[in-house]
Amino acid sequence: xxxxxxxxxxxxxxxxxxxxxxxxxxxxxxxxxxxxxxxxxxxxxxxxxxxxxxxxxxxxxxxxxxxxxxxxxxxxxxxxxxxxxxxxxxxxxxxxxxxxxxxxxxxxxxxxxxxxxxxxxxxxxxxxxxxxxxxxxxxxxxxxxxxxxxxxxxxxxxxxxxxxxxxxxxxxxxxxxxxxxxxxxxxxxxxxxxxxxxxxxxxxxxxxxxxxxxxxxxxxxxxxxx
Numbered sequence: 001x002x003x004x005x006x007x008x009x010x011x012x013x014x015x016x017x018x019x020x021x022x023x024x025x026x027x028x029x030x031x032x033x034x035x036x037x038x039x040x041x042x043x044x045x046x047x048x049x050x051x052x053x054x055x056x057x058x059x060x061x062x063x064x065x066x067x068x069x070x071x072x073x074x075x076x077x078x079x080x081x082x083x084x085x086x087x088x089x090x091x092x093x094x095x096x097x098x099x100x101x102x103x104x105x106x107x108x109x110x111x112x113x114x115x116x117x118x119x120x121x122x123x124x125x126x127x128x129x130x131x132x133x134x135x136x137x138x139x140x141x142x143x144x145x146x147x148x149x150x151x152x153x154x155x156x157x158x159x160x161x162x163x164x165x166x167x168x169x170x171x172x173x174x175x176x177x178x179x180x181x182x183x184x185x186x187x188x189x190x191x192x193x194x195x196x197x198x199x200x201x202x203x204x205x206x207x208x209x210x211x212x213x214x215x216x217x218x219x220x221x222x223x224x225x226x
Contacts, residue, residue, distance in 0.1 A: 048204040050167060051154060053194045055146045058184035062086065062140040066095065072128040075107060077138055080118035087112055092141040093123040097133035105129060109140065149187040150194070154202045155180070164194070165201040173201060 066077035075095055079087060093107040111122035123138065155178070156163045162180050165173040178193030194200070 048207075049202050050199045051151050051202045053148060053150050053190060053198045053200060054196055056149045056187050057146050058144045058149055058182055058187050058189060060086065060142045060144055060182070061185050062142060064138050064140070066123070066136045066138040067134055068125075068129050068136060072131075073125050074110075075123045075125065075129075075136055075138060076120065077123075078118065078120050084114070084117075084119035086142045087119060087121055087140055091143075094139040094141070095123070095125065095129075095136045097130050097136055099133055100130060103130050103133075105136075107138075144182050144184060144189075147182065147189040148194070148196055149184075149189050150178075150200050151202050152183065152186060152188050154200045155188060166194070167199040167201070 062079070062083050064077045064079060064083075066075040068075050075093070087109060089109055089112060091109045093109060095105045095107055096103050105125050105127060107123040107125045109121055110124045111120075113120045121140075123140075129136070150164060154164050156165075162178050163175050164178055166176045168174050176193055179191040181189035181191045183189075
């Protein structure tokens with residue numbers, strides 16, 4: 001047997017041994033808990049809240065800096081990238097000077113001029129702006145349409161995965177991976193993983209997640225006994 005043949009044989013045996021060990025661990029390791037049980041009193045103490053996966057209008061707010069003209073009525077701003085493509089005539093705008101965040105003004109887009117890599121936009125205020133405040137923060141409200149969605153706070157991010165906890169029955173909450181689309185200001189589109197009407201945990205989801213992971217750790221075999 002040549003040295004190369006011996007090396008290939010050893011490598012094959014190592015791979016087979018690793019696969020066999022993994023199979024043994026898979027057969028002997030206790031299953032991870034399928035869900036987490038929370039009593040009604042615990043839920044009340046945690047002020048656990050639920051929301052329903054349903055069709056909702058998702059809004060994206062485009063925030064940008066703008067300047068006001070000498071009339072005190074017209075705001076101008078410059079947008080770049082993909083955000084510029086979302087701005088259309090007639091869209092609602094909320095605006096306020098950084099020096100007075102409580103002075104919120106309503107406006108709407110009256111002009112969109114495309115340019116290389118973006119667009120220049122103008123918005124008309126419904127009232128004369130604040131005196132001696134040339135600069136404004138503009139929040140352009142983009143309606144993305146009704147989509148199956150859940151509240152943003154219901155989603156737990158684990159790397160590239162998005163997890164929600166679904167209530168299966170009274171006191172039982174099960175982790176469910178979902179695939180998301182548009183993330184709006186309040187809600188995120190669900191592409192796959194949930195059906196309309198499913199109840200998901202919003203406030204308190206991180207407690208449920210921690211409890212679920214703790215149960216999984218407690219049921220794992222001691223190190224060296226796998």
